[in-house]
Amino acid sequence: MKVAIIGAGASGLTAIKCCLDEGLVPTCYERSEELGGLWNYKDDVRPGQGSVMKSTVINTSKEMMCYSDFPIPAEFPVFMHNKYVMQYFKMYAKQFGLENYIQFSTEMHINSLRLTGTATLKILLKMRRKHVKIVSLKRSKEFSSTGQWDITVKHKTTGKEEEHVYDAVLVCTGHHADVHIPQFPGLDRFRGKVLHSHDFRHTAGYEGKRVLIVGIGNSGGDAAVELSRVASQVFLSTRRGSWILNRVADHGLPLDMANLSRFTTTLASLMPNLAQSFAEGQLNKKFDHALYSLKPKHRIFQQHPMVNDDLPNRIACGAINIKSNVMEFTENGVQFDDGTFVDDIDVVILATGYVFGFPFMEKGLIDVRQNKVELFKYMFAPELERPTLAVVGCFQPIGAIMPICELQCRLATRVFKGDVTLPSKDEMWSDIRTKATIMSHKYVECQRHTIQVDFITFLDELAQLNGCKPNFGAMFLRDPVLAWKCIFGPCTPYQFRLEGPGRWKGARAAIMTQWDRTLQPLKTRPLGAEVEVKGSSLGFLKFLVVFVGLFVLLLSFCMQ
Template sequence: MSKKKVCVVGAGSSGLTCARQMLDYGFDVVLYERSADIGGLWAYHDDDVEGRASVMRTTIINTSKEMSAFSDFPPPKDLPNYMHNTKMLGYFRSYADHFGVTKHVKTRHDVVQVTPAADYEKTGRWDVLVRDLETNNDHTETFDAVAVCVGHHVYPNVPHFKGQEKFRGRIVHTHSLKNADSFRNHRVAVVGIGNSAVDAVVDVSYVAIETYLSTRRGAWVAKRVGPNGMPIDIFLATRLKNYILSLVPESVSNDYVENILNSFFNHEAYGLKPKHRYNAQHPTVNDALPNLILSGKVRVKKDIVEFTEDGVLFEADDKATLLDDVILATGYQIKFPFLPKDVLSVVDNQVQLYKYVFPPQLRHPTLALIGLIQPVGAIFPIAELQSRWLAELLSNKRSLPSEKAMFENIRRKRESMRHRYVASPRHTIQVDWINYMDELASQIGARPNILKYFFTDNELFRALLGPCVPYQFRLEGPHSWSGARQAILDSRHRIMYPLNDRCTSFSKKKK
């Protein structure tokens, strides 16, 4: 019997781990990437290309290396805990090379259309129309399954403001923002309060004359550096804390985190405190912003009421503020133009997907969206678990619930989100990290049985109650990894190792 052929669309972090899981299950894999290199969002480039996203030149990841790792590929101990985009890309390259993914990548190939094959009802196969961007030639190939791994940072959401057309300055979206060079000696306002917004306002503030941060709601801002100097996700994302907080009212959970964040700086005094609680919005992560507000390099403003010829009027201001540039950090629209609407429908950024992966109406589980998620935590191990689930389904080792059950699951999830989160397009694909990882792992039998280790391996049990590092999901289940236990136990050593090059006994002590 011939091997199943799997098409992976996009060679970013999600596409690379998806291809690796497919190869691990013995499938033939082709990974199409429209750009000239792997890495997706993390492959920085100066040019602004429609349909192709990249981080800014100075971008540093907001999740620490141990929490961002793929589950059987711990990062080297000498890598910093929060990696610059170049180091993040290096990690992805090493991963792809180590697991033999690189040779399956076809760069400069654009997937134009994915449609059900003529025999789809029987086989679940898909016809994929691909364009070679070097020759501009098209060809169609039939695959047993398709994994869409292009994410949601591709098509900018650009709102319109009153009077915007008469503004003589420049208006750009963060999608087009690669560096701050062109804003030197300018007066700049950044609209938004998400991670892209604060990264932009920080970067620009170092070269601009005046820099403003305009926000409607405000936000809870976390620092990368948590209590005792540990990465904040290592401190917060532990199984023990997650379990305890699940037992108490949500108001207690909110109080706990908000008190920690306010201990870093008073959000109300800094003009950032939102009306909603911490758990009602995706958190913003930035260490520099409070200092820049404190030193006057960034001034926090309310929403833009209207544009003038040479600036904007902010809400609650009596007169307009003079500006040369306005940067819109206003998020993205979820779009997949190569997929038919009857395959995947997107309305107001709401996507009909069972557990954010599978279109529930399809007869076969042979098309999956990998990495289309907004977690409070690292996305890379999530995409890996989603891919392992897909591989199990394609191997006929697992099955999905009925169509009715999947739609009901989607309905309940949307209702839960509507009650919890402030209304925003960014919250349509929001998940809690540990809970969602456990949910995915349960689909394939890879969720660790914590209580079992209390009786059989007390050292590991204590470690499992700590930071929920991704190696936990290779202890059990299909394609478990013999090195998972040691990777979990060694994680603290890898966290501490790069912090101190003075070679003190504290940072360099033996494992």
């Protein structure tokens, strides 16, 4: 069974591996010259192709973001600079021989892609060196019976087009390529430089400038902090304000490792208001968000948070000035909706997010409107007669994206093979609409909050469908130490390799040693004694809940 994979970034790489694991024959098309997608930093700006900034450090710790059967080396930093992320991707690709299945320098345009049904693996590997261009993706004429997809490939050197057929397609193009630029009054007459954060790479050339950044997402915060070290003054404009999370939590532990567990997720779902109040209180202990003009009207779990360890420090030293929403631009300045005005602005950076879509697909196949897309598990189009097309990575988690992409690929490849049967069309639509309703009630309404998912909850949904969700009841009886770590410790990706399809023999050992790998890069100076790792601020609460639970069970047993 031949599978076309579009994109060789974080999701495309694991898509190749998952195909190989299931005995499928993948061919991956990547528009650039290297793998890595968004994390493949380039100085030059390429339209429709995202890239991190030169200084970007990932917001999730290495144990939470790794692929589930390939731990990140212990010596790598807890939070990795983009060069380490790329190094990890290359190690992963080398370990499993993934580059043999990638055709680089292939672009997606608005027409079609076909690979011959008789193409063998040797022919596919030979095509990799030809530098072809993909023109489009559409259903084959016999799709209702075969589920096959037509693709037209155009060779860049000869201009010759070839048509081929694939049995299934994995779309791994992400959602950080095409920029969203709101219409601001007067922006067209502003005389300074205007760019989107998509095009901002480094601080060279901004020395001594007065810079306005519009938007307080992660890109806006990162750009503001970096520019504040060289610019004359940075202004950061926000409509609503934002809660600011630190990568580093209590006792210097990574925030996600210390707090993102099955226990805390369950607790937050049972007592959402209490959980939000507790979290907001913890953040305000770091710095008072109202005092720093950042406090939003919404609660902490009602917006995708910003992760930034340096922003309050740069505000405190005056390098960054928080401003309200932009009302209007003038030739040299900007009027804000609180009545204040800032003049002599040299540069405006629009950190206003992205729009996503699939322009290379057959029209009407998957409709995206205002960043809203109706896909089952953000993957499958319910109206397709055959589930041989899956979108991967078209979601926004509160947590790491790589483990979810991997689990989507594991599920998709088993659906393609027929090992997993999707629910009925009505059930899929019901799930899609339920998620949309929950999202509309939970999050502030904006284009940014259309594909939000909860990290552990969504992983469990995918694992349940795929048959690899751990049975914790049986685990407590069989291996109570492991069960304790899985429920009360960080929900690392290895949990989804403990049992079921794709089981990995090293999963238990990886879970038992996950804190060792996390802390290893910090041990750069011998102290003469072993340092005790302190737990998070929820440690006593965990103990109390477990103690009460055991007491209730014992009491009910005695009363029988």
